[in-house]
Amino acid sequence: MTGKLILIGCGPGAGDLLTLRAVRRIQCADVILYDRLVGEDWREFASSDAIIKYVGKAPGDxxxxxxxxNAEIAAHVAAGRTVARLKSGDPMIFGRAAEEISAVLALxxxxxxxxxxxxxxxxxxxxxxxxxERAELQSFVVTTGRTAKADEQPDWAKIVKPGVCAAFYMGVAQAWKIQSTLMAAGVPFNAPCDWxxxxxxxxxxxxxxxxxxLAHDTHANQVSNPAILLVRYPYSLAKAVSAERAIAAADSA
Structure with missing residues (x-):
C-alpha cells in the first residue's frame, strides 16, 4: 500500500498564520520534511513518532x-508513509511543488x-x-527576481503596466536590474516601491x-532576505505622466 504526499503551506513563518487544515495534516504525518522559513511553531503539533528532517536551502549554500x-519523498511514500512537506508561504508559488508532485505521480x-x-x-x-484598488490597480502579478538560469529573467517590462501591482520574490540582489529595466520600459520614476x-x-x-x-535605498537600508518587493503602477500615475509628456511635446513643437 502506497502512502500519501501532503504539500503544506505554512505561511510566512508565524505560528498563528498556520491554517487549521495545516495543523491537522501535520498531526497525522509519519514523516515531516520542512523548509528553512517555516518557523518552529508547527513542531508542537507533530506526532512524537514522526520522522522529522530539515531539507531547506538558503541562497548560495x-x-x-x-x-x-524528490527521491527521498518518493521512497517514503512508496513505503506507505504519509509525508508532510512543509513549505513557507503557499506551496504552489515558487515552492517547486511541480517537481515533488512529479516524483510520486508514478506511484x-x-x-x-x-x-x-x-x-x-x-x-x-x-x-x-x-x-x-478600484479604478487604480486592477491586476496583481507575482514574479521573481531570480531564475534557475542566471542569464534569464522574466520580462518585467511586460508585467509592470498601468493598473498593475507586482510582487517580486527573491529580488534583493536584483534591485538595480529591476529598477533599470522598468525605468527603461517607461514606468514612472516615482512609482511606489515597498520592501x-x-x-x-x-x-x-x-x-x-x-x-x-529603489537600488540606492535597498543598499542604504541593507534590505536582506527574506524580503518581498511590491511595485505599484496605478492608473492615476500613468495618466499624470501621459499628460506631462503631452505638455512637453506641445512645448517643444
Whole structure:
C-alpha cells in the first residue's frame, strides 16, 4: 500500500498564520520534511513518532539537492508513509511543488495540497498596502527576481503596466536590474516601491521608496532576505505622466 504526499503551506513563518487544515495534516504525518522559513511553531503539533528532517536551502549554500529530496519523498511514500512537506508561504508559488508532485505521480499515490498565506500577501497586509484598488490597480502579478538560469529573467517590462501591482520574490540582489529595466520600459520614476522583510513575523521591517531610488535605498537600508518587493503602477500615475509628456511635446513643437 502506497502512502500519501501532503504539500503544506505554512505561511510566512508565524505560528498563528498556520491554517487549521495545516495543523491537522501535520498531526497525522509519519514523516515531516520542512523548509528553512517555516518557523518552529508547527513542531508542537507533530506526532512524537514522526520522522522529522530539515531539507531547506538558503541562497548560495547549495542545501539539499532537489533531485535527492524528490527521491527521498518518493521512497517514503512508496513505503506507505504519509509525508508532510512543509513549505513557507503557499506551496504552489515558487515552492517547486511541480517537481515533488512529479516524483510520486508514478506511484499512483494520493496527493493533497494545503494552501498557505503566501508571503506577498502577508507583506501587503503588514505594510497596509492594497494590491488591488478600484479604478487604480486592477491586476496583481507575482514574479521573481531570480531564475534557475542566471542569464534569464522574466520580462518585467511586460508585467509592470498601468493598473498593475507586482510582487517580486527573491529580488534583493536584483534591485538595480529591476529598477533599470522598468525605468527603461517607461514606468514612472516615482512609482511606489515597498520592501517588506520577514513578512508576518515579529521582526518585520518595511522600507518604502520609489522606483528611481529603489537600488540606492535597498543598499542604504541593507534590505536582506527574506524580503518581498511590491511595485505599484496605478492608473492615476500613468495618466499624470501621459499628460506631462503631452505638455512637453506641445512645448517643444
Amino acid at each position: 547549495g542545501g539539499v539537492q532537489q533531485a535527492a529530496l 499512483e499515490a494520493e496527493i493533497e495540497i494545503v494552501p498557505g498565506v503566501t508571503s506577498a500577501l502577508a507583506a501587503a497586509s503588514d505594510s497596509i498596502i492594497t494590491v488591488t 517588506v522583510e520577514r513578512a508576518g513575523q515579529p521582526g518585520m521591517r518595511h522600507v518604502s521608496t520609489t522606483l528611481s531610488r
